[in-house]
Amino acid sequence: MSFLKIEKLKKSFGRVEVLKGIDLEIEEGGFLVLVGPSGCGKSTLLNTIAGLETITDGTISINGRSVNDLHPSERDIAMVFQSYALYPNMTVAGNIGFGMEIRGVAKAERDAAIARVAETLQIGQLLDRKPSQLSGGQRQRVAMGRALVREPQVFLFDEPLSNLDAKLRVDMRTEIKRLHQRMGTTIVYVTHDQIEAMTLATRIAVLKDGVLQQFGTPAEIYARPANLFVADFMGSPSMNLIPATLDADGADVAIVMKRDEGAPLVLPYAKNVPELAARKGEMVVFGIRPEALTDPDSADRNARHVSELDCDIEVIEPAGSDTFAVTRIGGREIVARLRADAPIIAGQKARLAFNLDKAVLFDPQTQLRIA
Incomplete structure (x- = not known):
């Protein structure tokens, strides 16, 4: 009661x-x-x-x-x-x-x-x-x-x-x-x-x-x-919110995000949300917390769906127990949370692991979470 x-x-x-x-x-x-x-x-x-x-x-x-x-x-x-x-x-x-x-x-x-x-x-x-x-x-x-x-x-x-x-x-x-x-x-x-x-x-x-x-x-x-x-x-740093497009091949859904240079980033959206396939070609907002975007050695070993991609690192921010790395995806500054001694250098490419178990999607029109 x-x-x-x-x-x-x-x-x-x-x-x-x-x-x-x-x-x-x-x-x-x-x-x-x-x-x-x-x-x-x-x-x-x-x-x-x-x-x-x-x-x-x-x-x-x-x-x-x-x-x-x-x-x-x-x-x-x-x-x-x-x-x-x-x-x-x-x-x-x-x-x-x-x-x-x-x-x-x-x-x-x-x-x-x-x-x-x-x-x-x-x-x-x-x-x-x-x-x-x-x-x-x-x-x-x-x-x-x-x-x-x-x-x-x-x-x-x-x-x-x-x-x-x-x-x-x-x-x-x-x-x-x-x-x-x-x-x-x-x-x-x-x-x-x-x-x-x-x-x-x-x-x-x-x-x-x-x-x-x-x-x-x-x-x-x-x-x-x-x-x-x-x-x-909610969250400090706050959730990374990236404009993206849905792509689908049958029931398999992928998130496509533009980069300033080079080919777009493509991530499989592994969660079982069947209705997403019907939204192929639609714009969405891809959300991922900084701690779910990290160096491969720090990725959650219990995660079922982790994708690794090469990203251009713009800024490194040491914070004692962690290091924050800033990259740019979809025209937005994106923050990754890395271990303190991660071998990443500003101005160079680095491989980052995306824990897609922790990712969410939003409708940019209604602003509501859809997955």
């Missing part, structure tokens, strides 16, 4: 429709990440769940109960904001326990809850400090502690790591995931960072212009993106 369920949700500000019929559901203890570019509606969606924004149409249910008409204080949710929103004149302990104090919770019970949360977040040594004496990561832990102490049904996180530097973001990401595994509370988390989404989520909702583009597990969204937007947005 779905614990948090959103059905046909719409939200308009005047004549501007910001959310356009969103359908989502997450099981109890799930970690739902709302991801998309700025202005896609993800924070607005989070605010409707919190009750900070009224909805124009649709239903939001928590644990089987509609919360459409409930005040935020009656929804049994807790929210962690991007800006921390700590009281500067209070200590860490005061910030964590302030909500309980307002609700009239006895001091002994408050102190016990503060101590429990401080131990969970490893901030016990900070309880007597003021926010001005804390680092950004410590302030974010305090903001999380203020939410945790309430023990709500649902935690809402609104881009909580966006103000932190790169290394601290990685550290805090790990802490949030560890916290979720330990507590098992339902979480809805907003971010524009697709790496955060892939790392944290049990389910991801990708939004664009107020429309839900795809909803699924991180593996589903990464390996089988529903459309060109999801393919391009």
Whole structure:
């Protein structure tokens, strides 16, 4: 049974429709990440769940109960904001326990809850400090502690790591995931960072212009993106998307991609998709992740269909554990992910292995995945 369920949700500000019929559901203890570019509606969606924004149409249910008409204080949710929103004149302990104090919770019970949360977040040594004496990561832990102490049904996180530097973001990401595994509370988390989404989520909702583009597990969204937007947005580096033409000989289908010089690249499309043969001569977009395009020695030995082709290497980008090589196919810059010591030189030809088990095809008109 779905614990948090959103059905046909719409939200308009005047004549501007910001959310356009969103359908989502997450099981109890799930970690739902709302991801998309700025202005896609993800924070607005989070605010409707919190009750900070009224909805124009649709239903939001928590644990089987509609919360459409409930005040935020009656929804049994807790929210962690991007800006921390700590009281500067209070200590860490005061910030964590302030909500309980307002609700009239006895001091002994408050102190016990503060101590429990401080131990969970490893901030016990900070309880007597003021926010001005804390680092950004410590302030974010305090903001999380203020939410945790309430023990709500649902935690809402609104881009909580966006103000932190790169290394601290990685550290805090790990802490949030560890916290979720330990507590098992339902979480809805907003971010524009697709790496955060892939790392944290049990389910991801990708939004664009107020429309839900795809909803699924991180593996589903990464390996089988529903459309060109999801393919391009999710992944770093993003999926290579190459204009191509379908060729067919009976049931055998091939992908034909132009090169700036020389004969076109021809790859057999080995997946069993019978309807593709009927689209012979049609334009498609061939999608392949950088890690599925690599040097032959690094190719997946368990892959059933791997084709090797010679490609002109334009740029080499060493990245420590990997090397990225840039070539050009179909008028597009294509990124291959190679092992660190791959013997490839910019300005020369190199043999690259295409793992066609991981390839996908899109219709350039509808932009939807067709295979």
